[in-house]
Every structure is written in C-alpha cells, then in structure tokens.
Amino acid sequence: VQLQASGGGLVQAGGSLRLSCAASGRTSSPYAMGWFRQAPGKEREFVAAIRCSDGRTWYADSAKGRFTISNDNAKNTIYLQTNNLKPEDTAVYFCAATYSGSYFRPITRSEDYDYWGQGTQVTVSS
Numbered sequence: 001v002q003l004q005a006s007g008g009g010l011v012q013a014g015g016s017l018r019l020s021c022a023a024s025g026r027t028s029s030p031y032a033m034g035w036f037r038q039a040p041g042k043e044r045e046f047v048a049a050i051r052c053s054d055g056r057t058w059y060a061d062s063a064k065g066r067f068t069i070s071n072d073n074a075k076n077t078i079y080l081q082t083n084n085l086k087p088e089d090t091a092v093y094f095c096a097a098t099y100s101g102s103y104f105r106p107i108t109r110s111e112d113y114d115y116w117g118q119g120t121q122v123t124v125s126s
Contacts, residue, residue: 001025003117005095010123011085019080021095021117030097032107033078034058035069037091037122046108047093050078051101058106062088085124092119 007019023030034049048069049058057069068081078095096113107113 001097001115003095003097003115005117005120008093008120008122010125013086013124013126015085016083017122019093019120021078023076023097028099029073029076031099031101033071033095033097034107034113035080035093035095036110037093039091044110048080049107058108087124087126090122090124092121094119
C-alpha cells in the first residue's frame with residue numbers, strides 16, 4: 001500500500017490549506033484513514049481521522065472547529081481542510097491508513113494504523 005500526501009505549503013496565519021492523501025496498492029478501500037503531524041522537537045500527534053465506510057470522524061481538540069476531514073471512497077482519498085491556521089500548526093503532516101479496526105473504538109492512535117505516507121510540510125507564518 002502506498003499513501004501519497006500533497007497540499008502542504010507556506011501560508012500566513014489565518015490562511016487555509018487543503019491536504020490530500022491517496023491510497024493505492026489494494027483493491028479494497030481502507031477501513032479508516034487519518035492525519036497526524038509532527039513539529040520539530042516534538043512527538044507525532046493525532047490530528048483527525050475518518051472511518052471510510054460511514055464517514056464517522058474524530059478530531060484532536062486543537063483541530064476542532066478549524067479542520068475538516070473528508071473522504072472520497074471512489075478515489076480512496078482523504079482530505080484535510082485546514083482553516084484559520086496558526087503558527088503552532090506548523091509541522092509535517094502525515095497521512096495513515098488501516099484496513100482493519102473495531103467499530104466501537106476510536107481510531108486515533110498511531111498504533112491503530114498500518115501504513116504511512118511520506119508527509120507534507122505545512123508552515124504557518126505569523
């Protein structure tokens with residue numbers, strides 16, 4: 001499975017970016033996909049996730065109200081619309097996918113995911 005993330009860039013505080021991540025290499029659609037980020041000197045942290053079968057979503061507190069995750073099952077692609085970006089959102093954003101999971105458990109931990117993309121840099125200037 002390959003995950004190709006794109007859409008990062010340099011934006012001023014208050015601006016927006018739309019990240020995309022396409023999964024390929026398997027005929028079935030992922031069970032869930034998510035976004036994580038890692039800032040310099042910090043650990044990787046959860047941002048948002050979506051269960052592809054029914055669109056159920058989860059967000060980190062830092063993302064609620066500003067970021068929206070969505071998916072296009074026909075393209076095995078997820079998107080992260082990021083609005084009102086802040087300098088503290090600066091990080092490398094990674095997408096991840098899993099093809100299995102428990103319906104009654106959130107999919108918000110790194111260990112819930114089996115496949116990872118290469119990351120896309122988001123830089124927010126003040």
